[in-house]
Amino acid sequence: MLRIDRASYDAIVAHARRDHPDEACGVVAGPEGSDRPERFIPMLNAARSPTFYEFDSGDLLRLYREMDDRDEVPVVVYHSHTATEAYPSRTDISYASEPFAHYVLVSTREHGEQTGLAGDDVELRSFRIVDGQVTEEDVDVVESYLFGHTPTTVVYD
Amino acid sequence: MLREASPTPTEGTTMAIEVRIPTILRTHTGGNKIVSGSGSTLSALVDDIDGQHPGIKGRLVTDEGKLHRFVNVYVNDEDVRFTGALDTELKDGDSVTILPAVAGG
Numbered sequence: 216m217l218r219i220d221r222a223s224y225d226a227i228v229a230h231a232r233r234d235h236p237d238e239a240c241g242v243v244a245g246p247e248g249s250d251r252p253e254r255f256i257p258m259l260n261a262a263r264s265p266t267f268y269e270f271d272s273g274d275l276l277r278l279y280r281e282m283d284d285r286d287e288v289p290v291v292v293y294h295s296h297t298a299t300e301a302y303p304s305r306t307d308i309s310y311a312s313e314p315f316a317h318y319v320l321v322s323t324r325e326h327g328e329q330t331g332l333a334g335d336d337v338e339l340r341s342f343r344i345v346d347g348q349v350t351e352e353d354v355d356v357v358e359s360y361l362f363g364h365t366p367t368t369v370v371y372d
Numbered sequence: 373m374l375r376e377a378s379p380t381p382t383e384g385t386t387m388a389i390e391v392r393i394p395t396i397l398r399t400h401t402g403g404n405k406i407v408s409g410s411g412s413t414l415s416a417l418v419d420d421i422d423g424q425h426p427g428i429k430g431r432l433v434t435d436e437g438k439l440h441r442f443v444n445v446y447v448n449d450e451d452v453r454f455t456g457a458l459d460t461e462l463k464d465g466d467s468v469t470i471l472p473a474v475a476g477g
Contacts, residue, residue: 268476292474313396
């Protein structure tokens, strides 16, 4: 299951809508081992295409160095599909190489533009992609990680 | 952050080049993020690393002897696609970073 805070969820959706009809892409980084997406990092789609996305090679290096310095990993790797459903394409599967990441797909095929009307939500789904195997997972959106669904002990320091 | 260069080599020693390994290839390196190898070109370095960590070359280089399009390899800050790919020359203290491309359709 992907557990993600509302702010990150909304930021992914907003990015996908903004870049429609091109595909949008990015990551939400989080502390290594936490499985908690915390830091939203929209990336430039170097392909600037409605059917393909690719992080620029220099951006990719800077992103991974920065995450490495902060002991972060890409907890979520997201991108949008602008004409098809929010399900990994064959190309997505062939490139997927973060076995611990949640691959989030957003489809803007129906609702690229935000209308403010009921029912204009975009489709957002999450998957694991490991060794070419795609497994869909539930998405649990929490208002914040501190006051999420799971009871936690809050330690004030 | 740029990695610190290694100390100046003394005559007769082999070159030490730090290679940063992405998560997906760490099954070949016993979980290590960084390995060390030697070679005067990227091609020679990959052979040397493969000798220590069998199987890693097949993940980087195609049967035709070219770099896989799914991986990006950098020498220091430079993507080797722009510096001669596997023929890129290396010197002692260089830092090589391997990253899977993040791309799709």
